Amino acid sequence: MYINNPNIKLTDDEDIIVWKYLDLSKFLDMLMSKRLFMSRSDKFEDQYEGTFSEPTYEEIKKIAANNPKFLDYYKSHREKVVISSWHINEYESFAMWQIFTKNNEGLAIQSTIGRLKKALEPERKTEQHIGEVNYIDYKKEYIPFDDTFFPFLFKRKSFQYEREVRIISDVTTDNLKINDGLKIDVDINQLIERIYIHPKSENWYKNLVIELVEKLGFGFTIEKSDLESDILI
Template sequence: MYVNNPNIKIPENPDTIIWKYMDMSKFLDLLISGKMFMSRSDKFEDQYEGTFSEPTFEEIKKISQNNPKFLNYYKSHRENVVISSWHTNEYESFAMWQIFTKNNEGLAIQSTIGRLKEALQKERFTEQYIGEVNYIDYKKELIPFDDAFFPFLFKRKSFQYENEVRIISDVTSQKLTINDGLKIDVDINKMIEKIYIHPKSENWYKKLVIELVSKLGFGFEIEKSDLESDILI
């Protein structure tokens, strides 16, 4: 379930709009299973996930001189932290469509911070936190290490276009063996406000999405992408 952590910054407005872009197979898996996939933190494409900036690492090395277990803990901790990434934006993002969907097929879930908090209450076995990602210069800026989640809430400035909010969970106490990630229970109807269909998809694909959602018993709105709007001359 969602738990508030006063150390972690989160958008104050519960109506802040967030998006998740995905392909059809992942979308259907979400609807059919009622579970959301969270990726193991060290399995992301960005190899810096869960690591420290250079100034912070120098500080940690000093601490670790008399306590080597301190550094080993942070190295192994990445295997027990799982993450679900969301994009904060009032509008659709052309870049996100390009990055996270293929072959002109895919969908975007539109939700809000408030809806996400409510949807996570269904999960009984692990605690989830929601936090904004901070984008910094890893060669110059310090990442705080007084909270174990902080290394997972900072990324390099090169990724600033992601404007990311992430759900994050530490499953160390569960003593689980995680390969690529794990699935958690979510309330689909609370999480999803609208579905947007890929702006370059064909009509048969749009009809397929509408039919599948209906047959699976869900009633959320399905929208045509704003990027598909007719040109007015």
């Protein structure tokens, strides 16, 4: 269930377009289970996920000097926060295709901020929040810690190209044991507005995706990306 958190930065424009680039197996798993996978925050490739910048860490160490459990909490809390990452962009991103899909057989889900919110409404077990990631200099800039989600909504400037918006959830109070992540119930038809097939894929692959999606009972518009279309000279 989507919960609006006034402390978390998010655009008011619900028509802002967002994308998720993934391989076919993960996409089909989403359709078949009607669930969205959210990865455990400490399982991301970036080791800084859920950590603090240097100025913030120095302040936390001072607090922890008299309360050691304060620092221990932030270290262990990463295991209880799960995240689904989306890319904000009006258009497809060549870089995202390169990074998040393999063997020219990936695809991209196109959605909007408004659709993400509505798609989360069926979920009743855990609360989800949606927030834009802030990109900062971890050696100089401060990350506030008056909200437990803040460490997960900041990343180093090196990742600015991701233009990330996150669905984020804290399962601490749900007594859930999670390994690599957690699947949450979503309204798939609300979540997905359009599907784009990898720009370098063959026609048989597009036809396969269309056939599989139809057999699963969904009627999404499916197009092949035109990033690799023929030049006009």
